[in-house]
Amino acid sequence: MPAHDVLIIGAGLAGQRAALAAAQAGASVAIMSKVHPVRSHSVAAAGGINAAISVDDDWHSHAYDTVKGSDFLGDQDAIEIMCSEAPGEVMHLEHMGVTFHRNEKGEMDLRAFGGASMKRTAYVADITGQALLHVLYEQLMKHHETVERYEEWFTTSLLQDEQGRCAGVIARDVRSGRMEAFTAKNVILACGGAGQVYKPTTNGLIVTGDGIAMAYRAGAPLMDMEMVQYHPTCLVETGILITEGARGEGAHLLNANGERFMEKSAPNKMELASRDVVSRAEQIEINEGRGVGPGGRGIYLDVTVVPRKRTLEALREIVNLGKDFAGVDITREPITIRPGQHYIMGGVKTDIDGQTPIEGLYAAGEVACVSVHGGNRLGANSLLDTLIFGRRSGEHAAARAANMTMPELDTHAQLHRDADAIDAIIARPRDGRRVSEIKNELGEMMNKYAAVFRDEQGLQTARETIARLKEESEKAWIDDRGTVFNQDVLGAIELGYMIDCAETTVVGAIERKESRGAQYRTDFPERNDEEWLKHIDITLDGEQPKVSYSPVTITQWQPEERKY
Numbered sequence: 001m002p003a004h005d006v007l008i009i010g011a012g013l014a015g016q017r018a019a020l021a022a023a024q025a026g027a028s029v030a031i032m033s034k035v036h037p038v039r040s041h042s043v044a045a046a047g048g049i050n051a052a053i054s055v056d057d058d059w060h061s062h063a064y065d066t067v068k069g070s071d072f073l074g075d076q077d078a079i080e081i082m083c084s085e086a087p088g089e090v091m092h093l094e095h096m097g098v099t100f101h102r103n104e105k106g107e108m109d110l111r112a113f114g115g116a117s118m119k120r121t122a123y124v125a126d127i128t129g130q131a132l133l134h135v136l137y138e139q140l141m142k143h144h145e146t147v148e149r150y151e152e153w154f155t156t157s158l159l160q161d162e163q164g165r166c167a168g169v170i171a172r173d174v175r176s177g178r179m180e181a182f183t184a185k186n187v188i189l190a191c192g193g194a195g196q197v198y199k200p201t202t203n204g205l206i207v208t209g210d211g212i213a214m215a216y217r218a219g220a221p222l223m224d225m226e227m228v229q230y231h232p233t234c235l236v237e238t239g240i241l242i243t244e245g246a247r248g249e250g251a252h253l254l255n256a257n258g259e260r261f262m263e264k265s266a267p268n269k270m271e272l273a274s275r276d277v278v279s280r281a282e283q284i285e286i287n288e289g290r291g292v293g294p295g296g297r298g299i300y301l302d303v304t305v306v307p308r309k310r311t312l313e314a315l316r317e318i319v320n321l322g323k324d325f326a327g328v329d330i331t332r333e334p335i336t337i338r339p340g341q342h343y344i345m346g347g348v349k350t351d352i353d354g355q356t357p358i359e360g361l362y363a364a365g366e367v368a369c370v371s372v373h374g375g376n377r378l379g380a381n382s383l384l385d386t387l388i389f390g391r392r393s394g395e396h397a398a399a400r401a402a403n404m405t406m407p408e409l410d411t412h413a414q415l416h417r418d419a420d421a422i423d424a425i426i427a428r429p430r431d432g433r434r435v436s437e438i439k440n441e442l443g444e445m446m447n448k449y450a451a452v453f454r455d456e457q458g459l460q461t462a463r464e465t466i467a468r469l470k471e472e473s474e475k476a477w478i479d480d481r482g483t484v485f486n487q488d489v490l491g492a493i494e495l496g497y498m499i500d501c502a503e504t505t506v507v508g509a510i511e512r513k514e515s516r517g518a519q520y521r522t523d524f525p526e527r528n529d530e531e532w533l534k535h536i537d538i539t540l541d542g543e544q545p546k547v548s549y550s551p552v553t554i555t556q557w558q559p560e561e562r563k564y
């Protein structure tokens with residue numbers, strides 16, 4: 001049976017950074033991913049990564065912007081760590097070989113991003129995630145003697161010893177269908193977010209909340225799950241993201257009357273207010289009949305105001321996306337966009353070293369909630385979160401591993417339970433609903449009731465629908481009955497993970513009876529610090545989600561009214 005000091009599930013930016021840090025600290029490390037590492041969703045990140053590296057900038061300013069962006073729900077100790085360590089991390093990336101864009105003086109160039117009080121986003125055109133991920137993967141290969149890679153292995157559950165400590169995982173080799181138990185002194189979940197719970201979403205098909213659900217099922221608390229980010233600029237039909245970098249370069253948002261409507265809700269920051277504010281403003285224009293495009297369901301993003309040469313150089317990927325997916329040359333005409341699901345601020349609750357309350361279990365990146373984003377994430381703060389807390393988790397787990405022996409536990413029962421569950425899915429009679437049908441209904445329903453605007457009635461409908469879909473999913477059938485690359489059966493398992501994520505999102509949204517950050521309740525339209533300046537934590541109690549609260553950590557910035 002494979003055994004490692006530190007076993008990382010997920011090979012996006014958080015996982016790869018954790019692996020390198022743990023290996024450099026002397027641990028024996030393994031990294032597992034259900035897809036080839038460079039196909040992890042971090043590859044899609046476009047606009048850039050925030051760090052106060054300009055001589056005129058200061059990490060305190062970055063931290064304040066982040067606290068304000070979070071609508072004061074972010075934990076300020078974690079935010080201070082992220083922002084103060086950001087410049088060193090970005091420089092480290094550069095030294096490893098990331099070709100950040102440079103200005104005419106040869107210095108690292110920085111672009112404007114939403115909610116930031118100055119230009120502090122380092123970037124590689126609009127393919128920043130790809131550039132970072134490939135450089136980290138080169139480093140992983142360089143450390144091949146200390147980092148074992150399990151590529152195209154799908155984790156089905158976490159192993160725990162009799163004391164409840166995390167002691168490894170059960171996984172399936174996607175290529176052959178073989179099941180295996182892996183023991184580990186520490187497991188770091190770096191499985192990414194859960195965007196596929198919504199339809200449409202900017203997130204790829206693999207972003208199905210696996211890590212969140214596995215941790216939840218093992219007894220770990222989830223935090224801030226109600227906070228779901230809608231990105232203001234997604235293509236109307238497909239939901240494909242048009243990076244915030246476009247507005248950072250100066251693009252305008254226009255309604256059907258040709259008005260820059262952001263003047264009404266964010267007269268100072270205009271299009272560069274935080275994402276929750278811009279998405280709400282767009283949705284109001286659409287709802288009140290000032291939308292554009294088919295059915296008035298969109299808003300114009302006008303990139304033609306950016307010099308064409310600059311667009312072709314700094315936004316070349318979205319020039320291609322515009323042509324390929326909307327038939328629009330964004331350098332010559334506005335493109336129609338709308339708000340779309342993009343990111344989840346919630347996840348597995350951790351401390352500032354990535355530790356969850358389950359001993360031996362860590363989480364980092366979008367799967368985790370150290371709550372640096374609180375109620376709303378600022379653009380270009382997620383890549384930073386993955387790297388800072390990925391590194392810190394890797395270092396902490398390596399140090400913990402140095403002081404303990406390899407767990408000894410009998411893994412047979414759980415290995416067989418997971419294998420039998422997969423065989424049972426494959427053998428299901430074809431008389432229920434298809435997995436894909438249930439997934440579509442779930443996504444469309446979440447996009448209707450748990451979106452930019454929410455209310456009690458809609459959220460209760462969502463909860464009832466999720467309960468029905470959960471039952472149906474337990475009988476849902478698939479086509480592929482084979483073992484080699486059976487993505488169909490993995491899709492059925494992922495559906496179960498997504499339903500857990502949807503349920504905890506809706507339970508949190510029902511619980512929070514106020515409007516803060518990405519949660520806007522039309523029946524409770526005000527922020528209410530007196531009652532709701534606290535995190536909502538959700539744990540699994542038997543079969544049901546159980547709600548509790550935890551305090552928000554405030555170090556130096558007291559809550560105030562948020563204006564942009």
Ligand SMILES: Cc1cc2nc3c(=O)[nH]c(=O)nc-3n(C[C@H](O)[C@H](O)[C@H](O)COP(=O)(O)OP(=O)(O)OC[C@H]3O[C@@H](n4cnc5c(N)ncnc54)[C@H](O)[C@@H]3O)c2cc1C
Pocket residue numbers: 009010011012013014015032033034035037040041042043044045046047048049128129153154155156190191192193202203204206207210211241342343364365366367379380381382383384386
């Ligand atoms: C289109 C787009 C553009 C974005 N642009 C930016 C940007 O410019 N700046 C910014 O800061 N943020 C951006 N973001 C957000 C940011 O990219 C993500 O939040 C971040 O990359 C997530 O990284 P991660 O390492 O946590 O997870 P991911 O990169 O999603 O990696 C998850 C890993 O977990 C593995 N995994 C999952 N489940 C299992 C399982 N069951 N078994 C085994 N392996 C599993 C996957 O294979 C993968 O390797 C963007 C997001 C999108 C969707």
